[in-house]
Amino acid sequence: NPLNVIRAQAQLLAMDNRLPEEAKQAATRIIEQVDRVAAQLNEFINFSRPRQIRKGSVKIQNVIEEVLRTLSFDIEEKQVAVKSIVETPHIEADEQFLRQVLFNLILNSIQAVSVGGLVEIIVRPSSATEAILEVRDNGPGVPPEYKEEIFKPYFTTNQKGTGLGLAIVRQIVLAHGWEIEYVPNTPTGAIFRISHIKIA
Numbered sequence: 001n002p003l004n005v006i007r008a009q010a011q012l013l014a015m016d017n018r019l020p021e022e023a024k025q026a027a028t029r030i031i032e033q034v035d036r037v038a039a040q041l042n043e044f045i046n047f048s049r050p051r052q053i054r055k056g057s058v059k060i061q062n063v064i065e066e067v068l069r070t071l072s073f074d075i076e077e078k079q080v081a082v083k084s085i086v087e088t089p090h091i092e093a094d095e096q097f098l099r100q101v102l103f104n105l106i107l108n109s110i111q112a113v114s115v116g117g118l119v120e121i122i123v124r125p126s127s128a129t130e131a132i133l134e135v136r137d138n139g140p141g142v143p144p145e146y147k148e149e150i151f152k153p154y155f156t157t158n159q160k161g162t163g164l165g166l167a168i169v170r171q172i173v174l175a176h177g178w179e180i181e182y183v184p185n186t187p188t189g190a191i192f193r194i195s196h197i198k199i200a
């Protein structure tokens with residue numbers, strides 16, 4: 001697509017040692033902005049796409065590890081400590097969509113915490129047949145008056161945000177027959193809790 005062409009050309013300029021340093025830095029900024037536009041475009045496309053859920057038995061630890069690898073740059077840049085506790089190894093889910101859910105929630109947490117902050121991913125049973133998945137952080141949390149708003153499309157408090165991350169998460173959660181709620185963490189921070197997940 002045209003964004004790839006812009007990015008590739010800017011990449012060539014950024015690596016061209018005949019150019020002055022300023023020009024190379026300008027090219028690097030073009031690359032960064034192209035990446036941002038591409039990420040936002042992906043969110044819009046994802047949001048408007050109809051969701052056909054294909055459930056199977058998913059090894060949740062693998063999905064968590066994949067998502068953390070994708071986010072490793074953001075995690076390292078902010079020196080975020082990430083912990084995961086998985087007590088129910090297999091759940092019934094559409095793996096691709098589950099990856100998207102975890103990506104959006106974990107990215108939000110990384111963005112919310114301060115440098116050196118903590119993000120936890122917990123999967124635990126709530127009954128003999130069902131599990132709960134939580135993404136927790138020790139950032140500022142969500143003000144009580146925004147508790148419901150945050151799941152609506154285009155609601156964002158982030159200047160560079162699209163406000164679609166949690167709207168997509170909610171679509172995917174509902175398509176699976178799960179539920180999602182925001183719960184304040186103690187002493188501070190956010191908990192996004194997905195419930196009624198079937199253990200596989």
Ligand SMILES: Nc1ncnc2c1ncn2[C@@H]1O[C@H](COP(=O)(O)OP(=O)(O)O)[C@@H](O)[C@H]1O
Binds near residue numbers: 104108142150160
């Ligand atoms: N972990 C979190 N801690 C605090 N606030 C959050 C967290 N996750 C989401 N939010 C709030 O919900 C809003 C909507 O999130 P989202 O739908 O992912 O859109 P975006 O990330 O583009 O702002 C955010 O702008 C922020 O105000």
Ligand SMILES: [Mg+2]
Binds near residue numbers: 108
């Ligand atoms: Mg987001």
